[in-house]
Amino acid sequence: MSYQSVPPLSLAGRAERVEAILQELRDGAPPEERFRHLFEIYYGPLRGFFARRGFTPEDCQELTQETFLGIYTGIGSFRGDAGFETWMWKIANNAWRKRRRWWSADKRAAEEVPLDEVMELTGEPREELAPDTSPDPGQAALDHERSRLLREAIERLPEQMRKCLMLRVYQDLKYREIAVVVRLSIETVKAHLFAARKRLQQELGDYFHEALDRIADP
Amino acid sequence: MTDPAAEIKAVVTGLAKARGIGPHLTEDEIAAYHAGTLPPDQEARAQDHLLACPACTDLLLGLEELAGEGEAVPSGEVAAAWQQMRALLPLPAKEPAAVLPAPLPFPAARRAEAPRWFGALAATLLVAVVGLSLYAASLRRTVNELGRPQTNVPIGDLFPEPLRGDKDKIETLTLTLAPDVRVFLLVINPTVPRMFPRYEMEIARTGGAVVWRGNLTRNDLGSFSLVLPRALVGEGEYQLHLWGEAEKRREVLGEYGLRIVAPR
Numbered sequence: 289m290s291y292q293s294v295p296p297l298s299l300a301g302r303a304e305r306v307e308a309i310l311q312e313l314r315d316g317a318p319p320e321e322r323f324r325h326l327f328e329i330y331y332g333p334l335r336g337f338f339a340r341r342g343f344t345p346e347d348c349q350e351l352t353q354e355t356f357l358g359i360y361t362g363i364g365s366f367r368g369d370a371g372f373e374t375w376m377w378k379i380a381n382n383a384w385r386k387r388r389r390w391w392s393a394d395k396r397a398a399e400e401v402p403l404d405e406v407m408e409l410t411g412e413p414r415e416e417l418a419p420d421t422s423p424d425p426g427q428a429a430l431d432h433e434r435s436r437l438l439r440e441a442i443e444r445l446p447e448q449m450r451k452c453l454m455l456r457v458y459q460d461l462k463y464r465e466i467a468v469v470v471r472l473s474i475e476t477v478k479a480h481l482f483a484a485r486k487r488l489q490q491e492l493g494d495y496f497h498e499a500l501d502r503i504a505d506p
Numbered sequence: 507m508t509d510p511a512a513e514i515k516a517v518v519t520g521l522a523k524a525r526g527i528g529p530h531l532t533e534d535e536i537a538a539y540h541a542g543t544l545p546p547d548q549e550a551r552a553q554d555h556l557l558a559c560p561a562c563t564d565l566l567l568g569l570e571e572l573a574g575e576g577e578a579v580p581s582g583e584v585a586a587a588w589q590q591m592r593a594l595l596p597l598p599a600k601e602p603a604a605v606l607p608a609p610l611p612f613p614a615a616r617r618a619e620a621p622r623w624f625g626a627l628a629a630t631l632l633v634a635v636v637g638l639s640l641y642a643a644s645l646r647r648t649v650n651e652l653g654r655p656q657t658n659v660p661i662g663d664l665f666p667e668p669l670r671g672d673k674d675k676i677e678t679l680t681l682t683l684a685p686d687v688r689v690f691l692l693v694i695n696p697t698v699p700r701m702f703p704r705y706e707m708e709i710a711r712t713g714g715a716v717v718w719r720g721n722l723t724r725n726d727l728g729s730f731s732l733v734l735p736r737a738l739v740g741e742g743e744y745q746l747h748l749w750g751e752a753e754k755r756r757e758v759l760g761e762y763g764l765r766i767v768a769p770r
Contacts, residue, residue, distance in 0.1 A: 333576030
């Protein structure tokens with residue numbers, strides 16, 4: 289049996305190429321070349337996956353290696369029910385959680401110093417650490433009323449528009465990420481956020497105008 | 507409050523949390539949501555949860571990220587990373603090309619008598635066979651002894667010194683082993699969770715000889731399990747060293763102290 293080499297990498301047709309590699313492995317082809325191809329395809333996405341979670345470049349490299357080791361040792365049990373990338377994602381999640389547990393263990397081992405001791409060392413009085421920031425009653429009532437109006441205006445937005453706004457503000461997501469969560473196109477998300485901004489600016493006046501501009505323009 | 511952006515954030519956060527997030531989505535549910543294969547009611551529930559749950563959203567975006575192109579990586583870096591990866595993979599060895607043995611020459615003439623040294627060789631072989639048989643019998647006795655089931659195997663959990671505070675001192679684990687204990691289990695936790703193709707451990711009496719040295723296999727939790735016969739590690743103090751080994755480097759992953767004592 290002969291095996292063709294995998295063509296140069298690009299996103300288009302990647303699923304078919306990966307499936308072809310997996311089929312060759314199932315057929316008993318020598319694994320080294322096939323795994324090199326898989327590594328070349330997924331090294332960038334995997335490294336980015338770990339980098340986005342705040343790992344150092346060295347940790348990203350190690351976690352990527354750990355994930356590929358998991359793929360190599362588990363490929364025999366991969367049946368293709370949920371797609372290779374989903375399977376790889378679960379392995380990467382496991383590697384990430386394991387490393388996070390290590391971090392937690394390190395933190396537990398760190399020495400804890402009571403706050404009182406810190407204040408004794410720094411000489412700072414207790415009051416300076418917790419200054420009184422409570423506003424005057426008139427200002428508090430005004431803030432409360434403005435928040436109520438804002439909340440009601442947001443609740444009046446159409447559902448999809450409101451969801452896009454919540455993901456943008458609460459989770460600080462980008463257009464592309466919001467599109468994944470609400471299963472809409474990026475253009476639709478942009479349109480929803482733009483419309484939400486316009487509606488809220490009309491309803492709420494000048495006070496929130498600039499802040500809403502920033503929300504709709506990540 | 508005087509910052510309008512902070513005010514918007516506070517109100518939206520309040521709205522998101524007021525929805526209640528309910529139970530987290532499973533990995534399978536997130537994968538099905540990403541693939542668009544959830545039934546409509548489950549999809550709506552999943553989306554509601556995602557709106558209010560940054561942790562599940564992060565998982566979903568991670569899956570999307572792996573399905574995408576990822577960040578651009580120089581091809582040289584990928585090649586170098588593959589060389590390192592390759593050293594870690596237990597790839598099957600390439601089979602050497604088959605070499606056919608040279609044909610044996612046809613004997614010119616059959617010897618009529620065995621050579622003189624033949625008797626001596628036969629006697630030596632006989633002695634060797636008898637000696638090996640006795641050795642095998644003693645080994646079998648030892649294996650049988652160790653193979654008998656033992657309940658409540660003592661377990662020692664060894665942590666390296668950086669996780670226990672005082673970095674200048676190796677903390678010693680004291681393990682009390684009753685006289686009827688034949689084997690005990692050590693769980694060895696390395697200082698750093700680095701991956702290596704091979705791991706080696708050495709157990710030596712403090713200031714004395716090495717009593718055991720061998721390779722270990724890392725388990726799924728990142729630690730190592732080692733079952734030791736009591737006969738090998740008697741009462742006394744021991745120092746244990748764990749190394750990770752790659753092609754061109756050998757790194758200390760942990761140093762441990764162990765004291766074996768008999769019950770009073």
